[in-house]
């Protein structure tokens with residue numbers, strides 16, 4: 452039957468994930484979406500986006516003083532990205548663990564960056580680093596009506 456929104460799917464924690472332009476070009480979208488699906492997270496939003504430099508400057512505003520900031524904005528706007536919202540128990544921490552470290556060389560095999568890339572400037576995927584930044588990023592990339600709350604019939608097999 453219907454469930455209270457606050458109790459649904461691991462407390463309803465959501466995180467923002469984006470397959471970066473190199474991940475899209477390298478045909479990794481299915482592989483990466485498959486990893487989050489198999490983990491048991493719930494997909495609540497997904498779209499292919501050609502992001503503007505303006506959106507990306509806002510997305511990475513905390514890094515605006517870094518020497519690589521303009522290179523980063525150019526890279527992220529160099530082709531389409533797949534923007535997603537995944538929900539579940541400790542979704543932010545879980546996705547970051549699955550992604551690995553910022554530098555692929557520090558990422559263990561088995562993580563996404565450990566398995567699919569070598570260079571910090573082409574590191575395939577983004578995941579929010581905290582619940583607060585996840586909320587900011589989700590509202591930057593998605594309109595509320597683009598996030599779908601659906602009945603997950605597998606949740607009794609995923610949660611205790």
Ligand code: GDP
Nearest residue numbers: 514519522523552553571572573574577578580
């Ligand atoms: P993330 O949260 O692991 O993605 O890492 P950060 O938030 O620290 O940095 C955001 C993104 O900026 C990274 O994913 C990389 O794409 C890029 N980046 C970080 N450090 C460097 C760097 O030293 N050089 C370049 N070119 N890009 C970087």
Ligand code: MG
Nearest residue numbers: 577578579580
């Ligand atoms: Mg970050």
